[in-house]
Amino acid sequence: MKSTVVVGYDQTPHSEVALEQAAREAAMRGATLNVVTAFRRPDSSGSAQSAQDADPQDTARKTAEAVAQHGVDRVHERRPQVQATPYALVGPAGKIIAQAAHSADLLVLGSRGQGGFTGLQVGSTSMRALADACCPVLVVRGEPDVTHERIVAAVDIDEYCEPVLDFAFAEASRRGVRITVIHVWDEPWIVSYGQQDPGIADDIALIEREREDRLAALIQSVQHRYPGMQPFHQVATGSAGRLLVEAAERADLIVTGARRHGEGRHGMQIGPVTQTLLHHAACPIAVVPVS
The missing domain is CATH 3.40.50.12370 (Rossmann fold)
Structure with missing residues (x-):
């Protein structure tokens, strides 16, 4: 079976570096690359939605799909030989990304993503993904x-x-x-x-x-x-x-x-x-x- 590399991607600078590293790993391994963007289900409590309003969850999903597709496009621009697929998945980012890599050969993460506390050198999302991961995890940091x-x-x-x-x-x-x-x-x-x-x-x-x-x-x-x-x-x-x-x-x-x-x-x-x-x-x- 062809091996699989998974990368968590949210269009932040740290995830851009992780995306490049993941694409490199996929190319070296002859593996497919899954670009995963996680999103939260919007809280619509307390707000009335008219028939003309867009569905908040649909909007959030489309935004996440666009981010994941952007990551795939960047991979194809730099490494056209790599087969990359976008995934937009709902749920807490760390847990969802780890689940997406359950059967993968490698999970690649940036050192910090959206919402990361500046005082932490590895973000809570990456630490949660590490704690839940079942495959080797590559956390990208340092000067590439x-x-x-x-x-x-x-x-x-x-x-x-x-x-x-x-x-x-x-x-x-x-x-x-x-x-x-x-x-x-x-x-x-x-x-x-x-x-x-x-x-x-x-x-x-x-x-x-x-x-x-x-x-x-x-x-x-x-x-x-x-x-x-x-x-x-x-x-x-x-x-x-x-x-x-x-x-x-x-x-x-x-x-x-x-x-x-x-x-x-x-x-x-x-x-x-x-x-x-x-x-x-x-x-x-x-x-x-x-x-």
Whole structure:
């Protein structure tokens, strides 16, 4: 089956950047692109509507349809080979966009859309879509013209992380760029203790070597599917959020994972490190759901 990329689009500057990135992803994947614009059902309570008045809901739908079609037209102007389809869907934007991408291979979002609070660096709509999404989500941020020819995969080797590695390797292979895999050993208490007691330094070094061996084995289990890819890997010690934000300054994309909700619920649990990246990273972030 042909793969599908979905993008949330509302004609704001952030969504224009997301639209271009989504079109690029669809072209690289040979995928169809669904351009989704969400709209609210107008509240007509307390107002009498005459026979001559336009139906507010019909007007809202037509406006949303025009916005989605505008997005499709822009895609066809820049990438005529991409098959793009407009969708105008009624409901809360974050939830509706996530539902529209339920069976997609990728959902692409801008960092902020209409109604976003200027104090937030990732808007509430994007955060809601992330929390409800069942597929990998690419949140576009940073300067689109700045390139480093490198993708960073941030993995937690104490959790199941193969989907994160697989997504990062596939993306690097499609783009023809380098890949760096980073695992941050975030144990500040033992590092602080080691600074006070030099005798524990050997134990810390042993733990780091063991983690590096585990990371190398995980990479090798995925690497065979991507011949020609020569990843660099690193085990770092310290604050995961800070170190990964620093790594994002030298990357075109940083890929991380988020646990799926349990008990039959759709969506992902966005942890504190991923939230830090979403609000502070200098490049786009791909969040991949893992079990």
